[in-house]
Amino acid sequence: MTAVSTAYPSPPRRRRINKDRLTAFLMILPSIILVGIFVYGFIGITVYTSTTDSNAVQQLSGIPANPIGMQNYNDLVNGQLNTRFRVDMVNTVFFTALFIAACLGTGIGLAILLDQSVKGENAFRTIFLFPMALSFIVTGVVWKWLFNPTSGLNALPAVIGLPPGQFRWFISEQTILTFYWQDVPVILGFIALAILSCVSLYYWAKRRSRTAAILTAFTMLVLIWLTFGDPRSLITLQRAEEHGFNLALIALVVAAGWQMSGYTMAMYLAGLRGIPEELREAARVDGATEWGVYRHVILPLLAPITLAAIIILGHISLKIFDLAYAMGGGDNLFIDMPGLNMYFLTFRGGQFAVGAAVAIVMLIMVAVVIVPYLASSMRTEKSL
Amino acid sequence: MSAASRGSRTSNRRVVSRVIIYTLLITMAIAFLIPVYMVLVTGLKTPDQVNLSTMWALPGSPSLESFSTAFTELAPNFGNSILLVVPATAISAILGSLNGYVLSKWSFRGANLIFTLMLFGMFIPYQAILIPLVRFLQSVDLFGSMWGLILVHVVYGLPITTLIFRNYYAEVPTELLEAGQMDGAGFFGLYWRILLPISAPGFVVVIIWQFTQIWNEFLFGVTLTSPGSQPITVALQNLAGSQIIQWNVQMAAAFLTALPTLIVYLLLGRYFIRGLLAGSIKG
Numbered sequence: 001m002t003a004v005s006t007a008y009p010s011p012p013r014r015r016r017i018n019k020d021r022l023t024a025f026l027m028i029l030p031s032i033i034l035v036g037i038f039v040y041g042f043i044g045i046t047v048y049t050s051t052t053d054s055n056a057v058q059q060l061s062g063i064p065a066n067p068i069g070m071q072n073y074n075d076l077v078n079g080q081l082n083t084r085f086r087v088d089m090v091n092t093v094f095f096t097a098l099f100i101a102a103c104l105g106t107g108i109g110l111a112i113l114l115d116q117s118v119k120g121e122n123a124f125r126t127i128f129l130f131p132m133a134l135s136f137i138v139t140g141v142v143w144k145w146l147f148n149p150t151s152g153l154n155a156l157p158a159v160i161g162l163p164p165g166q167f168r169w170f171i172s173e174q175t176i177l178t179f180y181w182q183d184v185p186v187i188l189g190f191i192a193l194a195i196l197s198c199v200s201l202y203y204w205a206k207r208r209s210r211t212a213a214i215l216t217a218f219t220m221l222v223l224i225w226l227t228f229g230d231p232r233s234l235i236t237l238q239r240a241e242e243h244g245f246n247l248a249l250i251a252l253v254v255a256a257g258w259q260m261s262g263y264t265m266a267m268y269l270a271g272l273r274g275i276p277e278e279l280r281e282a283a284r285v286d287g288a289t290e291w292g293v294y295r296h297v298i299l300p301l302l303a304p305i306t307l308a309a310i311i312i313l314g315h316i317s318l319k320i321f322d323l324a325y326a327m328g329g330g331d332n333l334f335i336d337m338p339g340l341n342m343y344f345l346t347f348r349g350g351q352f353a354v355g356a357a358v359a360i361v362m363l364i365m366v367a368v369v370i371v372p373y374l375a376s377s378m379r380t381e382k383s384l
Numbered sequence: 385m386s387a388a389s390r391g392s393r394t395s396n397r398r399v400v401s402r403v404i405i406y407t408l409l410i411t412m413a414i415a416f417l418i419p420v421y422m423v424l425v426t427g428l429k430t431p432d433q434v435n436l437s438t439m440w441a442l443p444g445s446p447s448l449e450s451f452s453t454a455f456t457e458l459a460p461n462f463g464n465s466i467l468l469v470v471p472a473t474a475i476s477a478i479l480g481s482l483n484g485y486v487l488s489k490w491s492f493r494g495a496n497l498i499f500t501l502m503l504f505g506m507f508i509p510y511q512a513i514l515i516p517l518v519r520f521l522q523s524v525d526l527f528g529s530m531w532g533l534i535l536v537h538v539v540y541g542l543p544i545t546t547l548i549f550r551n552y553y554a555e556v557p558t559e560l561l562e563a564g565q566m567d568g569a570g571f572f573g574l575y576w577r578i579l580l581p582i583s584a585p586g587f588v589v590v591i592i593w594q595f596t597q598i599w600n601e602f603l604f605g606v607t608l609t610s611p612g613s614q615p616i617t618v619a620l621q622n623l624a625g626s627q628i629i630q631w632n633v634q635m636a637a638a639f640l641t642a643l644p645t646l647i648v649y650l651l652l653g654r655y656f657i658r659g660l661l662a663g664s665i666k667g
Contacts, residue, residue: 020571024490027571028483031542032498038539039505042513042520049515110412116405126653127413132660133649134642135600137617141624141638142419145426145631151436152422159440258416266657290401319509322602326621339603342511347607352515359511370507378500 043363050357056350065353072357078236085358086181088338090243092365095252095337096317102257103313104306107264112294114265115272125269129262136259140326143255144170147327170251170327170335178244185231193222248334256323260316264309271305272298311373318365338362427451427636434632454623454636460612461619462640465599467530468615472537473594479538480545480590481583485575487546488553489561499550506543510603521608528610536608537598544597545590548662552586553579585655592652593659596645616641 050072054065076085110128114121131139146152147169154165179187200215225231275298283297321339328335330344338358346355426434428446455462487499517536518527526532556579564574605615614622620641624634649656 017565021490021492023571024486025492028486031479031483031546032502034539035502035505035542038513038517038536039508040501042516043508045516046512046514106412110409113405113409113412118405118409124409124413126650127416129653129657130646130649131416131419133596133645133656135602135617135620135645137600137602137621138638138642139419141620141634142423144624145635146419146422148436148439151439155440258419262416263660266660270661315507319511321509321511322617325602326624339509339511342514343603343607346515355511356515359509359514362509363512366507366509367504370504374500374503374507378496 046356046359046363049353050360052353054353054356056352059350059352068353072354073361075354076357076361080237080239082354083241084333084336084341085338086241086243087333088336088341088358089361091246091249091335091337092318094245095249095256095320096314098249098253099256099260099317100310100313102253103261103264104309106257106261107309108268108302108306110261110265111268111272114269125266128265131259132263134259136256136320136322137326139255139259140323143251143258144327147251167247167250170248170332172246172248172251173334174247175242175244175334176247178242181237181241181243182232182235185234186226189222189226189231193219193226196222246334248332252320252324252327252335255327256317256320259323260313264313267305267309267312268302271302275301308373311369314369315366318369319362423635423639426632427454427639429632431630431632434630450630450632450636451640453633454640457623457633458616458619458637458640461614461616464530464613465616468533468537469595469598472534472541472598473591475534476538476541476545476594477587477590479542481549481580481586482575483542483546484549484551484553484586485579487550488556489558489574489579490571499546502543503547504543505540506547510540514603514607518607527608528613530613533604533608533613533615536604537594537601541594541597544662545594548590548593548659549583549586551662552583552589556582588652588655589659589662592648592656593662595648596656599645 049065051067051069052065053068053071058065076082110124114124118124148154149168149171153169154167156165158164196215196219200212200219203209203212203215206212279297279301280293283293288296319339320337321343324335324337324340325343328340330336330340339362342355342358342362345351345358349355422439425440425442427450428448429443430445430447430449433443487495521527521532521536526535560578561574564578569577599615600617601615602617602621605618606621609615609618620637623637
């Protein structure tokens with residue numbers, strides 16, 4: 001408490017300010033404690049629960065739950081009975097990828113269109129953004145009606161004389177890009193290989209050879225593991241279990257994209273408005289076409305916004321619950337998600353420990369996306 | 385090529401690009417409004433007018449019957465949501481304002497880390513805290529009650545309300561507070577006399593944000609309530625999930641559920657967007 005500003009030299013006033021500092025800390029303390037318990041304490045308890053065999057029967061009969069280590073997690077990956085969880089994980093990956101792509105594409109497209117000093121910009125913006133004000137449950141209920149396979153959206157082509165659509169939307173049972181669950185380590189290995197080699201090539205090109213050498217070494221290790229290791233043996237599930245991209249997820253992407261692409265547009269629009277007009281002028285003076293100005297000046301400047309949007313959209317889709325609930329109610333595995341699975345395991349099935357394990361997997365997926373984002377924004381604030 | 389013809393060519397190109405821009409924008413706007421059209425058209429039909437082959441057609445004779453049915457159905461839950469949203473929004477806004485004041489003007493060692501740790505709380509999937517939360521609420525006898533749900537929304541609303549106010553107060557020049565300190569104002573005096581009078585826009589952003597979030601929330605609503613305390617989103621889902629309720633009533637119910645947040649959005653959209661962006665872009 002020695003670092004009080006020199007602007008207040010007189011001792012009584014300094015004491016006053018020290019007292020105020022204490023008051024300030026005491027005012028925020030309850031919030032810190034609440035978040036500490038309700039977020040971190042409860043996460044800790046959930047982690048613990050996930051390592052036990054806690055369930056409704058055990059709880060009702062008053063027997064304490066037994067610690068069983070990582071058994072629940074192992075069962076989720078390899079257990080005969082946990083197919084639903086594995087379907088959910090695959091669904092989440094495809095849904096997240098498509099949802100982010102749809103929102104980014106629509107969002108930046110709309111933002112660029114609205115950036116052309118159009119008349120009625122406010123009205124357009126209001127229309128593109130209003131779904132954000134709705135509940136995912138409302139969205140789910142309304143789109144379920146629109147996705148009715150014998151009418152709804154499928155009837156629209158008939159308006160201009162085309163044959164009606166045949167796609168069955170969220171009740172479609174088609175699956176493409178199929179693979180076996182046992183292939184997952186190999187697939188992940190190849191993805192890691194592709195990313196690592198691209199990044200190391202990038203660093204070689206940048207002539208940062210030390211980083212590049214380390215990355216190349218990792219690339220080699222993955223390559224050796226893929227060739228000589230036995231990645232498929234990581235999965236101990238005996239039955240060959242087929243997974244893939246369920247086309248029914250497209251319905252979910254359309255509904256979620258309808259709701260969230262306006263948000264992405266608003267982010268991009270805020271970014272576009274932050275780019276000084278002089279910069280565009282300068283590029284035009286240098287002879288750039290309107291498209292060239294976007295391609296070479298504006299889009300590169302929007303890269304941080306794209307990253308932020310990917311993180312925000314990604315964490316929403318990884319934990320999506322309400323929309324899938326409203327459209328499938330947990331009965332339709334083709335659009336099932338981990339959040340739904342956790343809910344049904346815990347609150348309908350009474351399998352608290354397994355539900356907790358699913359929840360922790362969800363938390364880890366979200367944390368992987370969010371923690372670096374928070375850490376980097378904390379660091380940049382410190383340097384200010 | 386003469387200057388005149390070059391000029392007319394660029395102006396032609398300008399016209400063409402304008403036409404393309406407006407065509408795209410209007411097409412997208414229509415696409416975004418399709419669900420609204422469908423909700424209104426279906427909601428205004430009587431049950432015997434609702435059938436798949438005439439789904440897109442306007443109602444022969446518009447009737448408000450489905451809306452009144454839906455309203456009777458949802459009224460108790462509509463009331464629950466109001467009873468939930470008003471106190472939860474008010475309390476979390478006040479706490480957020482105090483926290484934001486402390487973090488922006490009375491920062492202490494480690495405040496940045498604590499703030500970041502708090503922020504993480506608004507991104508987590510709430511499934512990861514749900515099981516201990518249920519047990520905690522049961523143990524303090526708040527499970528299934530409105531107050532339990534209010535408490536939960538206040539606590540998990542703290543990160544975002546603190547974030548918005550912290551960034552809002554960071555814009556207030558410190559000299560203003562120093563002048564107040566010279567006049568002998570303490571922690572509360574400065575807040576009450578200097579910050580609070582200029583906090584209205586911050587409160588509007590936070591109140592709109594929290595109102596919308598809590599009104600639209602579903603996971604806590606479905607897991608922490610008893611049938612008597614279910615918020616409107618849960619009632620809508622129950623109504624839409626049952627096979628016997630007809631589409632016209634479902635659409636009317638969806639409309640009624642969406643109405644409060646939609647009105648707020650249409651009236652105060654500017655502030656809504658500010659809250660929206662506060663959650664994604666810092667500083």
